[in-house]
Amino acid sequence: MNTMFEQMAKNPAxxxxxxxxxxxxxxxxxxxxxxxxxxxxxxxxxDTETKQRVVAYFDSVRERSKSLNEGLYFxxxxxxxxxxxxxxxxxxxxxxxxxxxxSKALYIDTSERVSIMVNEEDHLRIQGLAPGLDAxxxxxxxxxxxxxxxxxxxxxxxxxxxxxxxxxxNAGTGMRVSVLIHLPGLVLTREIEKVISKITRSGLVVRGFxxxxxxxxxxxxxxxxxxxxxxxxxxxxxxxxxxxKEINDNEAASRKRLMDEAADMMExxxxxxxxxxxxxxxxxxxxxxxxxxxxxxxxxxxxINFLDVSLINQILLLSQPxxxxxxxxxxxxxxxxxxxxxxxxxxxxxxANGKGTRKGLQA
Amino acid sequence: MTCQDCKKNQAQxxxxxIVNNEKLSLSLCKDCxxxxxxxxxxxxxxxxxxxxxxxxxxxxSEKTTGKDNExxxxxxxxxxxxxxxxxxxxxxxxxYRTFRTRLEGNMxxxxxxxxxxxxxxxxxxxxxxxxxxxxxxxxxxxxxLRKAIESEDFxxxxxxxxxxxxxxxxxERQEQAEKSKx
Numbered sequence: 001m002n003t004m005f006e007q008m009a010k011n012p013a014x015x016x017x018x019x020x021x022x023x024x025x026x027x028x029x030x031x032x033x034x035x036x037x038x039x040x041x042x043x044x045x046x047d048t049e050t051k052q053r054v055v056a057y058f059d060s061v062r063e064r065s066k067s068l069n070e071g072l073y074f075x076x077x078x079x080x081x082x083x084x085x086x087x088x089x090x091x092x093x094x095x096x097x098x099x100x101x102x103s104k105a106l107y108i109d110t111s112e113r114v115s116i117m118v119n120e121e122d123h124l125r126i127q128g129l130a131p132g133l134d135a136x137x138x139x140x141x142x143x144x145x146x147x148x149x150x151x152x153x154x155x156x157x158x159x160x161x162x163x164x165x166x167x168x169x170n171a172g173t174g175m176r177v178s179v180l181i182h183l184p185g186l187v188l189t190r191e192i193e194k195v196i197s198k199i200t201r202s203g204l205v206v207r208g209f210x211x212x213x214x215x216x217x218x219x220x221x222x223x224x225x226x227x228x229x230x231x232x233x234x235x236x237x238x239x240x241x242x243x244x245k246e247i248n249d250n251e252a253a254s255r256k257r258l259m260d261e262a263a264d265m266m267e268x269x270x271x272x273x274x275x276x277x278x279x280x281x282x283x284x285x286x287x288x289x290x291x292x293x294x295x296x297x298x299x300x301x302x303x304i305n306f307l308d309v310s311l312i313n314q315i316l317l318l319s320q321p322x323x324x325x326x327x328x329x330x331x332x333x334x335x336x337x338x339x340x341x342x343x344x345x346x347x348x349x350x351x352a353n354g355k356g357t358r359k360g361l362q363a
Numbered sequence: 364m365t366c367q368d369c370k371k372n373q374a375q376x377x378x379x380x381i382v383n384n385e386k387l388s389l390s391l392c393k394d395c396x397x398x399x400x401x402x403x404x405x406x407x408x409x410x411x412x413x414x415x416x417x418x419x420x421x422x423x424s425e426k427t428t429g430k431d432n433e434x435x436x437x438x439x440x441x442x443x444x445x446x447x448x449x450x451x452x453x454x455x456x457x458x459y460r461t462f463r464t465r466l467e468g469n470m471x472x473x474x475x476x477x478x479x480x481x482x483x484x485x486x487x488x489x490x491x492x493x494x495x496x497x498x499x500x501x502x503x504x505x506x507x508l509r510k511a512i513e514s515e516d517f518x519x520x521x522x523x524x525x526x527x528x529x530x531x532x533x534x535e536r537q538e539q540a541e542k543s544k545x
Binding site: 038172229231 | 469479481485
């Protein structure tokens, strides 16, 4: 097992720090730039030699660039399934990046807020992550590396189609901004469908992930821009920020309605979720995600007043299967994981609760 | 409901997305969902690309016959336009240049536009003759605008006109900024 990742698992991910704008509703913002090097075939059609040449080009940029020389760098990354899943859970690579052969490279900056995948679908995928709603912050991080690379490597660029990418849905700016957003109020009041169709009309895409049954897992949604061509980077960021703020307003209205009309039921739902998390002996990752959604809502609505968003985020991340195993430094089967997960959640909530109760007694 | 990819297992992951007013739905079993890159709500969920493109190119194939698509071929990587409509991916950057005239309509369907308006890379290496110069670009766009009007492609003409206007405004702003510096 890679002990470097075990160390990483013990530290909170910067993008889940719970800081940033609108952090009670927006978990994180990600900006991804897709870039290709002129004169090289795209990874899906290139032979191994060409792909290795692309990695070699990136190497030579790293040698000349101070910022790219710091941080972690993996060439021909031969990762175990567990390591791969750990990096996916941590948002440092895409789920498909490590499929296929090894003519790839991965760069992760020291703050873990920037990662660069070499030979994913495009030659370069530069990604910036920021906590809360912060498209500009995430873009600034990615853009710094983008500019640095562009000074040394000639990107494939066309005056009409902009940055050329393997897939036409990314051409132009090559920029995808996505916001991870928590919308339990809209789901509970069944307003979500209406809001989603409103958002899609404004040129953005909303995606929820459905687990078993029809409920959206953890009430978490991803909002991202659909168009990358014919719009400037600034316009994309403005649109995302504007629409996300509107969604937040809708979510706030739903929460208010729930409290006006069903305060007792809301309080019960939230405290029951907290009670299960605090007492259960077996918890699946999906279960934790759904229960934490209620607890997150309870925190935002000041029903639970002794928790911290960063702790809720930390539980969310550590209860993911690969993180859990890295945190404990051993591979475990699903049953064992459910038991250990419940134990970890109890420990993490217990410490927060202890602090809170003392505070409560003093007041 | 059975999984639409393997057509064997029970579908457990349901996914709906609206792309430019067209609704796409996927019902997949857990294995097929993760093969497409759907793992968890924390992941960056991928676009159901094949579906988006097939909905785009069905309209296209009515206009052009399959044979034409196979004849139009990128010299650099050997990809035909037919390959592109099936895979939804280009083989290399040269494909864009080879298929340029056919792509303009496609790009408008995907992005609602076919002209780039974002940042331009600043390359400082040895090969500098490819750097776009604003004045040269303006002249090129004016020629393109004339061509678009002649061929009665007014959607494209309007887009080029807007881009020219924005470029001129940018230049004026830059000039003013420089004047105020002095």
